[in-house]
Amino acid sequence: MRKIPKKPLKSNPIKESDPSKIPAAKLPMDIEDKQELLKPYLENSDDIINRTFYINGSELEVQAIFINGVIDDNTFHLHILKPLMLHCETEPLKNRNNELIDIVSHSLITVGRIRKADSLDALIHDIYDGMLVLIFDSSGEYLAIDIHGGPLRSLEEPPVEKAQRGSRDGFIEILDINLALLRRRIRDHRLVVNKTLVGKRTRTPLAIIYIEDIADPGVIEEVNARINQIDIDGPLAAGYIEQFIEDNHYSFFPQIWATERPDKMIAELLEGRVAIMIDGTPQVLFAPSLFVEFLQAPEDYYERPWIGSYVRALRFLAFFIAITFPALYISLMSYQIELIPIDLLVPLAKARKLVPFPVLVEIILMEIIIQVVIETGVRLPGTVGQTIGMVAGIILGQAAISANLATPGVIIVIAITTISTFSLPSSSLALATRILRLPMIMMASIFGLFGFSLGMLIIIAHLASLESFGVPYFAPFAPTRFADLKDSVFRTFLWKMNQRPVSIPGQDKKRQGNNGQGR
């Protein structure tokens, strides 16, 4: 495990270092005093609604405080206001001030998630966390009712992680709904969900999820420790968390795998990983992650192993092409011409003669243009993006060739490279290949095939040096774990994967029994 503190961090920054901390004082009994106490915290928020009412037929004043639009109005009206204001028996309430809260919550309000508390800081946080808060005259306690509502995105299939087979739902931005999706699929009491808050200002809910008797205690502890050290204003997306807890900040390679697919998440949990789910982003993070995972897709397991293995091997090839193809082309064209078969060399050289730039300039030029086109396509709405891609790809390419600004060879090389980049299932890894290509091009253009080989050596060494939460990132290749190689570039039959991967530390190593096949 990494010795964590790189920068000095306080032990629990969210609670201690905040100067504008709300005092944890007990609430006074009288409702006017309470309002006075609350005033400085609420007066600047015009979207906070204060609804004062009397419980049916009595003098008992109740104030409902909530943020407009965050709670579900229907529930509020039907299950809270209506019973309290209209259909309530007042007899039991009289002269029983001590038990007032309990009577209200136990026999009047017909909502599931309700709890009581009595301190000022909890009250303020509850209001701003989006709860409906009821404060009562002549009681030191208050009720916090969780009736979150408002518009939601539907659980559609994640657009960046499509699968031909498998489930069609995806995570959304609401943590609780994502957790529900998960619980519906793993009905095991040993599935642990620990919720914490991250971000001094945003107070974003974050859940650390693992299966108690599969995940490695060391990894769980490490994940908790790293999450607790995060001291930021607010994590805007899961990528923030990822960048704060990853092992090597200077690497191009993504070291924490993220997915929007519940089925993929379950697979990861069952292999002994720890998942980190954050409110506001549909992506779930996993620790530890391995390099091979970024080249694997859920479909590899849903289809028969032959096609799964074939497609996966293709993806490894595509990864290799995405990093090296332009570099290879340069080193062959500028240094090792003798390695190109003569029949191929002649047309390439003929086209080369017409172009005024060296191969390096030509490749870099085309590479930058195509990168800009990709970036444009991502930003523009669907059909326009496609059109731009067509225009840039076909017309520009064709025009560049006829204007002798680029050889057809270079266009082909760049096109194949770009297509290969997008065949990778992980967009983070695709981004890494887009950057890694450039140093490879430089190495190849200075030292030819030799520079190319050294570049590959350095990339392999770099991959081998990476660790994710104390787990070698490049396993099962280096260090070589033979038991895991059957599910790396190729994958074997499902009924042969009787053990959980050894690359991921964990407790219960046996995944399944021998299913009686393959004898």
Place this chain on the structure above:
Amino acid sequence: MNKYNMAITSKQLIFIIIGTQIATGILSLSRVATENAWQDGWITILLGAMVPLLSLIIIERLGRMFPDKNIGDIMRSLFGRIAGPLILFPFIVYIVYFQSIVTRLFAEVTKLYLLPFTPIPAILLVIVLSVIYIVSRGIKTVARINEFLFYLSLLAFTLVLTTILGGIDFTNILPLFETDIKDIARGALTTSYSFAGIEILLVLYFMVTRKDEVLKAGLTAIGITTSIYLIIVVVCILVFGVDALQKILFPLIVLLKSVQVPVIERLEFFFLVIWLTLGPRPVINMTFAASYALGSMLNIDLRRYFTLIVIVIAIAIFVLALVPRDIFVVFTWSDYAGSLSIIFAIIYPLILLAAALLRGKQVKHQE
């Protein structure tokens, strides 16, 4: 990331030893082996393997006496605070000298076959920079990359062998056991140079997690290296014949270039890439060993200054590699280095072992 946790498994030790032993020497090995012993050159390989075997036994015996001390501490406890580091220093100089030759040879081969117009210093520089990067990532990275490259080389090796099988001529190796025993012995002495690298165990012993497996790991490593050498020499003899071998500077490269497969015209390109990836391996391992030895010799905080020490060692290798005028000077140097390698593989650890045994007796006496 656990960059400074200097621990390796005994399995990784196997790959490191193999990676250190199989250096640039492999390219010219079959010529060297047949120089004196002719078609019985392959016997010299078997005999030459005795040198690392002996060295392994001595170093393992020494290491067992100091299981939790790094090389610098061993030296200090054997020879005192001043003499200890002074005696360790020649070992570091030897590694730097030896690896500068390996680096230079690697650069020369690269220039010869791939980059005829690039100046040697530029090639050396880029090799040294890569080595600095890789070594500064720590022993775990070094161990893992050795492991990965071993399997890669095994794959390439098998492919070459299968493609070459058509071109062999068994009469080339006959008659067996014809050569004079003296010639074979002389040949064995030179081939034993190719096994240089086991000395790295002096530094690495301390890092292996399971000390009881070191001997087994070392034996396995030497066994694998010997078999690879044996196969290469035998195949080279079978393909080229002894007379032709003497006229080829780097028989292995010529062998690779002669590989012919229908449809794929230029397979050698594939092997060249793999060879280039394998080439810097001994330099990486040995630079690590030298840096670690230097750090422990000066008692420097390796957590903080390891990269700096690596840079110092790497610059020393770079400068020394620039000194030889041409490749023939390098070959002369490499003969010296070969003799030195026997001194540092056997005599040097033997002195340490003797001192340790004496010291141990003294300590017992005092008690």
